[in-house]
Amino acid sequence: MTLPAIREPSSVKLGLKENWQQFSLLLLINAFVGGMVGIERTVVPLIGANEFHIQSTALITSFIISFGVVKALANLVSGQLADSWGRKRVLVVGWLVGLPVPFMIVAAPNWEWVIAANVLLGLSQGFAWSMTVVMKVDLVGPKGRGLAVGLNEFAGYLAVGLTAFLTGYLASRYGLRPVPIYVGIAYALAGTLLSILLVRDTRQHVRVEAGGMSKEASPFSFREVFMLTSFKNRNLFAASQAGLVNNLNDGMSWGIFPLFFTTLGLGIERIGLLKAVYPIVWGVGQVVTGPLSDRWGRKGLIVGGMWVQAAGLLITALGGQFAWWLLGSLLLGAGTAMVYPCLIAAVSDASHPTWRARSLSVYRFWRDLGYAIGALSAGLIADRFGFSAAIVSIGILTFLSGTVYWWAAEETNKSS
Incomplete structure (x- = not known):
């Protein structure tokens, strides 16, 4: 498949400086995208336990499973749609699908409504977040890829963390519903309007970049891109499995941590603080790790980041005091900041511009499938062996995934 013919304005140039206005707009929009997930990080598992009186951890985490599966599938088709429909x-579409989500959570008479809302949220996130990543990579070109991804993920996950804290604070004073969820309504309206009115498509930037490169004997069918990204290319395989495990432990922490901390006697506000620290450190850290990977390379940051995440999970599971849990959250955030933008940049490095959007969509399919696998596996382990056992198990798996990347992948940033 080739990109549709587009008239290329002579003024189209690649680079952050040359495209700072659209880049900044997309940063703001991705902050709203991240905020839509942040409204759920603290309060939704507690709604399941406290309002709907669900006893099974696996059943409570079912909303994350629905979110993760649908988001993974939306990611899978988003690259194909971006090349055929256009990024904008x-x-x-991603924002329009996400508009009903906060209203459904506010009005939910039972847990099935929350699960249905997360089906829509997963679809929305798969389209909207994917496009903010792809469009920023399109705008800056190959030289600033790590910086572009780092800034994008910074905006998104800083918003996740701040919203998790804000909703925890509001819930401690006004209850779990509806006041904390009103924040999501504001995000959804702002993101939709900005995307419709101000965003411009970036496919012409892709054609400018591809025009300066030799055409590879490379796959163009979706099936070939899927197989190459998933299994056949060692660098892309290593990134895909690391991304899956990274979001596997994130899905586990999303569903398990609020319940785990509640059983240890923490109130909602302090739980909100712990749930905020992790994504805030994750988000802010990417401003450093993204551009650092442009200079030092991706591999060392990815391997080290997976191992730091594993340490944070083990400290959280085995520590018995708030200070240890805070340290665990800091390490989990720092490790994820080392990994997240570097994996996206590594996939971009290893993909030709003409099929990069599809390769990123396949990588993000495997990565976000980790949400569902992590929530399901952690819920089942917790129901059988307890919360600590679930967290330790995922920590060990995270360490092993970093080791697989160290063994399988080469450095993809040849300019470092």
Whole structure:
């Protein structure tokens, strides 16, 4: 498949400086995308336990499973749609699908409504977040890829953390519903309007970049891109499995941590603080790790980051005091900041511009499938052996995934 013919304005140039206005707009929009997930990080598992009186951890985490599966599938098709429909259209569709989500959570008479809301949220995130990543990579070109991804993920996950803290604070004073969820309504309206009115498509930037490169004897069918990204290319395989495990432990922490901390006697506000520290450190750290990977390379940051995450999970599971849990959250955030932008940049490095959007969509399919696998496996382990056992198990798996990347992948940033 080739990109549709587009008239290329002579003024189209690659680079952050040359495209700072659109880049900044997309940063703001991705902050709203991240905020939509942040409204759920603290309060939704507690809604399941406290309002709907669900006893099974696996059943409570079912909302994350629905989110993760649908987001993974949306990621899988988002790259194909971006090449055929255009990036902006996919972004706008993502926001339109996400508009009902906060209203459904506010009005939910039972847990099935929350699960249904997360089906829509997963679809929305798969389209909207994917397009903010792809469009920023399109705008800056190959030289600033790590910086672009780092800034994008910074905006998104800083918003996740701040919103998790804000909703925890509001819930401690006004209850779990509806006041904390009103924040999501504001995010959804702002993100939709900005995407419709101000965002411009970036496919012409892709054509400018591809025009300066030799055409590879490379796959163009979706099936070939899927197989190459998933299994056949060692660098892309290593990134895909690391991304899956990274979001596996994130899905576990999303569903398990609020319940785990509640059993240890923490109130909602302090739980909100712990749930905020992790994504805030994750988000802010990417401003450093993204551009650092442009200079030092991706591999060392990815391997080290997976191992730091594993340490944070083990400290959280085995520590018995708030200070240890805070340290665990800091390490988990720092490790994820080392990994997250570097994996996206590594996949971009190893993909030709003409099929990069599809390769990123396949990588993000495997990565976000980790949400569902992590929530399901952690819920089942917790129901059988307890919360600590679930967290330790995922920590060990995270360490092993970093080791697989160290063994399988080469350095993809040849300019470092």
